Amino acid sequence: MDRTFTVDEARALLPSVIEEAAVVIAARADLAELDFARRSGGRSERGGLPEIKGLQARIEDVLSGWSGRGIEVKGIAPVLVDFPAVLDGVSVRLCWIEGESELAWYHRTELGFAGRRRL
Template structure:
């Protein structure tokens, strides 16, 4: 069964999500640099294939952890997650995107990100 969050539950999880998102953002940048250097025949100071694979594994570990908690990952560039919820009897997603300091937005489930509204 899919988890349904209350606003308080989602907000309580947000500090850990933001901390994990910082790790994803750093790994994402390192991955981009290593991959670019590998494809262009250069060598990154950040390493090579083993480091690239390690970064990919770290990102996957974080995303899987979010999924196990019932958090829906919508993207990693930028990091975008949804917390399934019900507001006033309507299925919604409490929506957080990289750079936001708090959970202040939602959208109806069927509308997605373009339907975002402030809580």
């Protein structure tokens, strides 16, 4: 989906993105624990292969939901998403990374995260 967001539209979506990111973050932590237990030959109170598959499905569900709304997923460790936008006639990405409480940054599309600037 090729969607362009205004700053206001992206900011309006951010509370749901943060809520959904919490699901990804919790599932990511559980997966790390389960993976460690499997690699070390131990057991985890979190379960086994069925729980791993369930957690992977939960993460994929959130990510595909974001993509379906036009939000670009750049990473899940940490969670990093971009909202395609145009500012002053320039293609940019309004970006949010796990831990931020508001949408306050953008970068030119071709510069990526390293080119982040305050809105």
